Amino acid sequence: MRRNVITAVLYTVVTTVLFGLIYPFVVTGLAQVLFHDKANGQLLYQGGQLVGSRLIGQLFTAPQYFHSRPSEAGNGYDAANSSGSNLGPTNKKLVDRVAGDVAALQVDHPGTNVPIDLVTASGSGLDPHVTPAGAEFQVARVARERHMSEDTVRRLVAQHTEGRQLGFLGEPRVNVLMLNLDLDQVAPALK
Amino acid sequence: MTANGWFQVFFFFALVLVCAKPLGLYMARVFEREHTWADVIFRPLERLVYRLTGIDETHEMAWTEYAVVMLLFSLVSMLATYAIERLQQWLPLNPQHLASVAPDLALNTAASFSTNTNWQSYVPETTMSYLTQMLTLAYHNFFSAAVGMALAVALIRGISRRESKTLGNFWVDATRASLWVLLPGCLIYALLLVSQGVVQNFRPYDQAKLVQAQTTTVTGSDGKTTTQTVTTQSIAQGPVASQEAIKMLGTNGGGFFNTNSAHPFENPTPLSNLMQMFSIFLIPAGLTVTLGRMTRAPKHGWAVFAAMAALFLVGVFVAYYAEAQANPLLHSVDQHVSTMQSGGNMEGKEVRFGIANSALFATVTTDASCGAVNSMHDSFMPLGGLVPMVNIMLGEVIFGGVGAGLYGMLIFVVLAVFIAGLMVGRTPEYLGKKIESYDVKMAMLYVLIFPLSILGFSAVSLMMPQLGLSSLANNGPHGLSEILYAYTSATGNNGSGFAGINANTHWYNLSLAAAMLIGRFLMIVPMLAIAGSLAKKKLVPPSPGTFPVHTPLFTVLLVGVVLIVGALTFFPAISLGPILEHLMMHAGKSF
Numbered sequence: 001m002r003r004n005v006i007t008a009v010l011y012t013v014v015t016t017v018l019f020g021l022i023y024p025f026v027v028t029g030l031a032q033v034l035f036h037d038k039a040n041g042q043l044l045y046q047g048g049q050l051v052g053s054r055l056i057g058q059l060f061t062a063p064q065y066f067h068s069r070p071s072e073a074g075n076g077y078d079a080a081n082s083s084g085s086n087l088g089p090t091n092k093k094l095v096d097r098v099a100g101d102v103a104a105l106q107v108d109h110p111g112t113n114v115p116i117d118l119v120t121a122s123g124s125g126l127d128p129h130v131t132p133a134g135a136e137f138q139v140a141r142v143a144r145e146r147h148m149s150e151d152t153v154r155r156l157v158a159q160h161t162e163g164r165q166l167g168f169l170g171e172p173r174v175n176v177l178m179l180n181l182d183l184d185q186v187a188p189a190l191k
Numbered sequence: 192m193t194a195n196g197w198f199q200v201f202f203f204f205a206l207v208l209v210c211a212k213p214l215g216l217y218m219a220r221v222f223e224r225e226h227t228w229a230d231v232i233f234r235p236l237e238r239l240v241y242r243l244t245g246i247d248e249t250h251e252m253a254w255t256e257y258a259v260v261m262l263l264f265s266l267v268s269m270l271a272t273y274a275i276e277r278l279q280q281w282l283p284l285n286p287q288h289l290a291s292v293a294p295d296l297a298l299n300t301a302a303s304f305s306t307n308t309n310w311q312s313y314v315p316e317t318t319m320s321y322l323t324q325m326l327t328l329a330y331h332n333f334f335s336a337a338v339g340m341a342l343a344v345a346l347i348r349g350i351s352r353r354e355s356k357t358l359g360n361f362w363v364d365a366t367r368a369s370l371w372v373l374l375p376g377c378l379i380y381a382l383l384l385v386s387q388g389v390v391q392n393f394r395p396y397d398q399a400k401l402v403q404a405q406t407t408t409v410t411g412s413d414g415k416t417t418t419q420t421v422t423t424q425s426i427a428q429g430p431v432a433s434q435e436a437i438k439m440l441g442t443n444g445g446g447f448f449n450t451n452s453a454h455p456f457e458n459p460t461p462l463s464n465l466m467q468m469f470s471i472f473l474i475p476a477g478l479t480v481t482l483g484r485m486t487r488a489p490k491h492g493w494a495v496f497a498a499m500a501a502l503f504l505v506g507v508f509v510a511y512y513a514e515a516q517a518n519p520l521l522h523s524v525d526q527h528v529s530t531m532q533s534g535g536n537m538e539g540k541e542v543r544f545g546i547a548n549s550a551l552f553a554t555v556t557t558d559a560s561c562g563a564v565n566s567m568h569d570s571f572m573p574l575g576g577l578v579p580m581v582n583i584m585l586g587e588v589i590f591g592g593v594g595a596g597l598y599g600m601l602i603f604v605v606l607a608v609f610i611a612g613l614m615v616g617r618t619p620e621y622l623g624k625k626i627e628s629y630d631v632k633m634a635m636l637y638v639l640i641f642p643l644s645i646l647g648f649s650a651v652s653l654m655m656p657q658l659g660l661s662s663l664a665n666n667g668p669h670g671l672s673e674i675l676y677a678y679t680s681a682t683g684n685n686g687s688g689f690a691g692i693n694a695n696t697h698w699y700n701l702s703l704a705a706a707m708l709i710g711r712f713l714m715i716v717p718m719l720a721i722a723g724s725l726a727k728k729k730l731v732p733p734s735p736g737t738f739p740v741h742t743p744l745f746t747v748l749l750v751g752v753v754l755i756v757g758a759l760t761f762f763p764a765i766s767l768g769p770i771l772e773h774l775m776m777h778a779g780k781s782f
Contacts, residue, residue, distance in 0.1 A: 003245075004260055008267040010244040011362065016271070018240075019369065020330040027381045027433035031391035034382065039391045041428060041456060043399070052399045053426055055388055055455040059405050069542075073450075075407040080316050080396055080425040082450040084539045084567035086691030088669035090772055092781045094538060094570075095520045102523045113525035120538040123453030123567045129542035133531035168198060170461025171533045171545035180402060 044181070051181070053079075057128040058177050064145040065183070066130070066138050066157075068176045069117055070101060073125025084123040108141045129173035132161055146187045156182060192515050193528055196547030200507055203465060203551065204500070207472045211496070214473060215480020221371040222344045222364060223485065233370040240366055251357035254723025257345055258716055260361045261338060265712070268334060269305040272327040273297050276319075285320035286395035292318060299700040304328050306711035307335035307592055309438070309445030309562055309686035310703060312695040316427040316448055321393055328445055329434040333369050333377075336441030336474075339594025340368040342715060343478055344485075346598045349722030350622055351486045353730045358722055372474065373441060381436040383466060388459035391432040399424045431456055439470040442592045444562030444686045452552070452565040453541055464548055464565060471561045475590035478597045486622055490741035495600060498749040502589040503558050506578050510550040513575035514540075520781055536575065539567030550575065553687075557582035560592030562686025569665070569673065569689035573773035576689065577765060580676050583683040584765075585757040586641060592684065598718050600749075604740070605634045605721065607752045611738040620737050623730040630724055633717040640717075642760040644682040644709045648702050649675050649764070658698035664691025667782030668775065672768035677703060682710035 031039040042054040052058055057068050059076040074081040087094035101119040106112065115133040135157045143150045160179040163172050220227050241248050252260065275282070276297040280290050292300065296313055303310040304327065313319065319328070341364035348358050385391050405421040431447045435457055438445060452458040452467055476496065483492020515535040517526035528534035533545030540549045549566035556563050557579035568579050582589060588600040605621060609631050612619025619626040652659030652674050663670040669689075676689040681703040688694070694703060739745060775782075 001259075004263055005267075007244055007246060007362070008260070008263040011240075011246070011264060012268045012271055014240055014243045015334065015369070016326060016330050018236075019333045019374070020326040023374065023377070024325045024329065024430045024433040027378065027385075027436075028391050028393065028430055030382060031385040031432060035385045038388045039385050039432075040394065041390045041392075041397065041426060042388060043397060043426075050397060050399045051402055052424060053397075055459050056424070056426055057455075058401055058403070058424060060403050061405075062403055065403060075409075075421065076405060077424065080427045081314065082316065082427075082448050082454050083314075084450060084453070084570065084690070086567055086569040086664050086689070087538065088569060088576075088665040088672075088689075088691070088772070089518050089536065089538070089572050090520065090667060090669055090776050090781050091665050095781050098521050098524065106523065113523055115532055116521075116524050116526045116534060116537045117532060117542055119521075119524060120536075120540075122541050123539045123565065123570075124448075124450040124455060124541060126450075126455055127541050127543075128455060131532035131542055133525070133529065134542075136531065164195070165461040168195060168202070169465055170543050170548060172531075173542045177402065184402070 052177055054175070054178065055128055056126050060176060060180060063141055065180045066135060066142060066176050067118065069127050069130060070097070070119065070121045071125040072121045077126060079126055083125045085121045109137065112137070128175050128177055130176055132172050132174060135161070135174040135179070142183070146183065148187050156186065192511055193547070196511065199547055200511070200551055203468055204503075206469050207476050210473060211476040212480050214477035215492070216484055218372060218477055218481045219484035221367050222481070227371065229371055229375060237366055237370055246362045248360065248363050250360055252360055253356050254345070254349070254358055254719045254726070257358050257361050258719045261342070261715070262712060265305050265338065268331065269301045272301040272304060272331065275327050276300060276323055279320050279323050282320065282322050284322035284393065286393070287320070289318060289320050295697050295700040296695060299704045302704040302707050303686065304331035304443070304445060305335055306684050306707045307339060307441070307443055307560065307595065308681060308684040308707045308711070309443045310681055310688065310694075310707065311445055311686070312700055312703070314449045315446065321429050324434060324447060325430060329437055332434065332437040332441045332443040332445065333373055334365065336373060336437070336443065336593040337365040337368040339592055340372070340474070340478070341365045341594070342719070343594035343597040346601055346718060346722040347482055347485045349725040350624065352726045353728065355726045358726060373437060376440050377433070377436040380440060380466070380470060381432040384432045384435055384463055387463035389432040389435055389463060390428055390456045391430055392428055393430060394428040396428060397426040399426055427456075438563060439467045439561065440474065442471055442475065442559045442561040444556065446563065452563045453567070458565055461543055461548065464544055464552065467563065467565075468552055468555045471555050471559045471563070472590050474593045475559055475596045478594065482597060488622055488741060491622065494741045494746050495604065495749070497743070497746045498753070499589050499600070501746070501750055502585070502753065503554065506554040506558060506582055506589070507551055510554050510575050510578040511547060513572045513578070514546050514550045516572060518572065519777060519779065536570070536572050539570030541566065553579050554582065556687060557685060558587070558589035558591070560587040560595055560683060560685045562680065564687050567690060568676070568687055569691045573769045573776060576672065577769035579687060580672070580679055580765065580769065581757065581761070583679045583685045584645070584761045585753050587683050587685065588753060595684065602634050602637050602718060602721070603749060603753050603756070605630060606638070606756070607745070607749045608738055608740065610752060611748060615736060615738070617736040620731060620733075622740065623733065624725050624728045625731055630721050633721045633724070636717040637714050638756060640709065640713050641682060644706050645675070645678045646764060648678045648706050652698070652702070655698070658696070662693040662696055662699060664693070665782070668768050668772040669782065672772065675764055675768055678706050681706035684710050
């Protein structure tokens with residue numbers, strides 16, 4: 001028995017060094033060399049200033065921007081505190097929250113049903129995407145606010161729409177942060 | 192539901208089917224200690240491990256010694272994890288200067304990761320340093336999986352050996368599982384994940400300037416609300432890919448981040464999502480082939496595979512169907528599927544995965560005892576959330592955890608041949624071994640401990656408003672589902688959750704830790720007892736009265752036994768949770 005205890009302790013130590021230290025350091029070394037940008041989070045810089053990550057959504061509520069989905073991560077899109085709402089389908093809080101968001105979004109589009117992704121919180125609270133339906137719903141508002149034609153805005157949306165990966169995996173999606181950064185370049189919003 | 196959605200489901204499953212055989216045969220060679228291509232690299236490493244630890248690799252263990260050594264190793268590595276968590280603030284690789292972990296939480300986490308559960312009562316971004324994640328959590332991801340594989344192999348040896356007192360050597364099985372199977376798999380897989388955008392670094396959290404400054408209202412401790420303008424976004428980083436790989440391949444499921452595989456840094460693209468689902472099923476599916484090979488009954492291995500596949504497909508269908516429905520309580524919302532959106536219930540789901548991949552992932556992760564999530568099960572439709580819960584309640588034998596799924600299913604196989612024997616009035620046999628009263632008693636012990644823990648702890652929590660009910664995020668039947676799911680997940684060593692429940696309380700941390708330990712170790716001991724008992728038996732030549740275990744009839748009987756045991760045990764509880772909620776929802780009720 002005593003020998004077994006000693007073996008168990010030694011085994012834990014030896015395998016921890018191998019699997020808990022050497023393995024992750026080797027992967028980090030290889031990843032940093034082979035995929036430097038991706039291993040570091042695909043960070044976006046503007047004039048040397050870090051403005052976000054291509055993969056991490058940000059909160060947009062101003063009318064001249066495409067809005068992102070509701071977020072339950074911290075106070076909204078807190079990328080150091082990811083979280084979903086965890087509200088069940090029969091929870092009053094969910095029903096009321098959706099009704100409130102629908103009312104706000106319908107101010108610009110009375111009588112139009114709102115695409116579901118625009119009024120539901122993502123699992124991570126950091127979803128960088130909306131659906132093509134969610135983007136199309138907002139085209140008219142953004143065009144009006146930025147004095148652009150709807151077709152120009154639509155073309156920009158199309159540029160930032162990713163199809164299914166390899167033609168069949170996942171769902172089509174629009175990266176809201178990338179789209180809004182591009183909008184600011186093309187047509188700086190009038191104050 | 193769409194044709195494309197179903198195509199993705201079947202593409203995923205075809206991939207598993209194709210890869211199961213080569214991997215299963217490779218694993219059989221690894222555990223039989225036959226020559227493999229990887230010996231050049233890993234044999235010297237294996238020898239080094241034995242030399243440093245004083246392990247005699249030729250020593251054979253009886254089931255009792257196998258069990259004792261396995262328990263000792265689990266205990267020692269669990270205590271090491273507890274110690275590192277408690278000392279975290281004085282250790283390196285902690286760029287966010289996170290404090291040491293509280294005692295009850297540290298205990299819960301140590302139990303959680305050493306039992307292959309990976310239930311997470313904590314928010315990793317704000318609780319665990321990079322060192323703690325690598326050294327303890329990712330480490331347990333490797334070794335709780337390796338232990339599971341070792342145990343499955345020990346049971347297979349019990350079936351295939353005759354008149355033998357021993358089942359193999361625990362240390363050798365665990366070492367070979369981790370070196371020959373898990374390590375090379377993870378090295379390649381981690382880099383594939385990075386190629387999709389999973390991060391792998393030791394950076395402090397990055398501070399980004401928000402494109403649009405954010406105004407938020409904050410409620411102070413005095414109850415007054417003040418508005419604050421937030422201009423930066425703190426972006427959590429870390430050595431994610433290396434942990435993500437073993438998290439999935441070892442069916443562990445503990446996220447590097449709070450929202451697990453829903454987080455864009457853990458699961459950035461639909462392709463990374465496919466890889467993750469594939470890697471959950473890969474080893475458990477392969478092990479059915481290993482079973483067939485090592486018992487020299489390859490058709491029996493495929494018959495077990497077929498039972499698992501049938502139960503999997505039913506689960507996916509129900510989950511996908513339920514999640515694609517519109518929530519009748521939401522109005523003026525477009526929930527229809529079209530070319531522009533995947534529609535359905537999008538609360539708690541990511542746009543890049545949509546409905547099909549969220550429902551499929553939820554089914555896969557609970558069929559196996561993985562517990563990683565790419566969408567929030569708590570926000571699933573009532574019947575959509577029922578599927579993951581029932582998958583775990585059936586004992587996680589639908590492919591199941593690495594090793595654990597196979598030995599769990601083999602317990603049901605013992606019961607199935609016993610029931611078949613009763614029906615024809617003959618002594619039941621399994622692959623030439625007589626199944627006797629001792630074996631059936633042990634199998635029943637294994638089967639009964641499971642609901643005892645789940646229903647027992649749930650009942651106690653429900654009776655204590657202060658300790659049990661105050662943690663709930665949802666009212667009505669959904670609240671019951673949250674509690675039931677928590678103990679189901681803990682006892683089943685799954686680790687997914689109806690995550691709205693605040694489990695970081697003394698009561699939940701300690702009772703869930705107990706459920707996890709019971710669900711792992713109390714169930715392993717009777718399983719190993721069966722292995723030891725089978726190994727000792729003589730081989731009986733098959734007679735006309737022998738029930739064959741490689742036919743479709745056997746597969747149907749096995750599925751029947753799994754479903755009947757699960758349904759009889761848990762139907763009353765789930766009818767008060769998800770099923771009642773489903774009916775109330777369609778009656779227009781909210782809570």
